[in-house]
Amino acid sequence: MKNILLLIVGGFAIGILLAFLNIQFNFWGFVVILILAFAALSYRDVRYMFLSKDIDKIERYLEKKRHEPYYGFILELANGNLSLAKNELDELERKWKGKKTAVFWAQYYLKAKNLSKAKEKLEQIEQVDIRTYIQAGIAVEEKNFKVAEEFKSLLSKDWMKLAIELEMALGRKNYSLAKEKKEQALAVTKGLQYYMLYREFEQLKGDSS
Structure with missing residues (x-):
């Protein structure tokens, strides 16, 4: 949820900045960038929840959350x-x-x-x-x-x-x-x-x- 909120806020901020600077951009390219950013932010969660076999790292992940x-x-x-x-x-x-x-x-x-x-x-x-x-x-x-x-x-x-x-x-x-x-x-x-x-x-x- 935190990652999604960061992306939404970041997306709005970038959109406003681009509009303010009158910079043209491809909408679907922007969507792809957001998706890639979300994947990057989510990778840590996916890694420890579904992919890792490192007990110590999984435990540290759980402790942080x-x-x-x-x-x-x-x-x-x-x-x-x-x-x-x-x-x-x-x-x-x-x-x-x-x-x-x-x-x-x-x-x-x-x-x-x-x-x-x-x-x-x-x-x-x-x-x-x-x-x-x-x-x-x-x-x-x-x-x-x-x-x-x-x-x-x-x-x-x-x-x-x-x-x-x-x-x-x-x-x-x-x-x-x-x-x-x-x-x-x-x-x-x-x-x-x-x-x-x-x-x-x-x-x-x-x-x-």
Whole structure:
């Protein structure tokens, strides 16, 4: 939002300046310049949210943006600070006024092992893959591995399947398999998802840790 506002203000300022100086310019060329400027300003966010595998840089990015409750929540949940994560969620709820926060609450309750609350939030999650992923996670917590397998088979994203396989391996205390699944899951993820998986299973030492 800040970047967009900067571009709008900058665009108006440039337009006024060009008009004042009576300088002719190509409108579509000006639009292209604005688009390129927006891409340049947004690259840092895109890089750390979706592309990077540098844990330290992603964490510094989250720390700088932690004044926004969404990023604060990711940072605290990934590091297991559940009370602080809940504070961020409460703030997010106030800011977003209840819109599409169910997935974050379900993730929080699952991490806090409050499975009844996590189940209550499932019906409010619109994204089918995410809802199924959380259902599989709940089944793993309940040691119902057969049901977890059934939910896992419905997932379309490889990292989700691997993360559930990792959780099941941990639930069965098969730590060598869990390490293997951790490495496979990290290999197919980037950005914030990579950061969350890495931090959550950091205790499982593997080749890329």
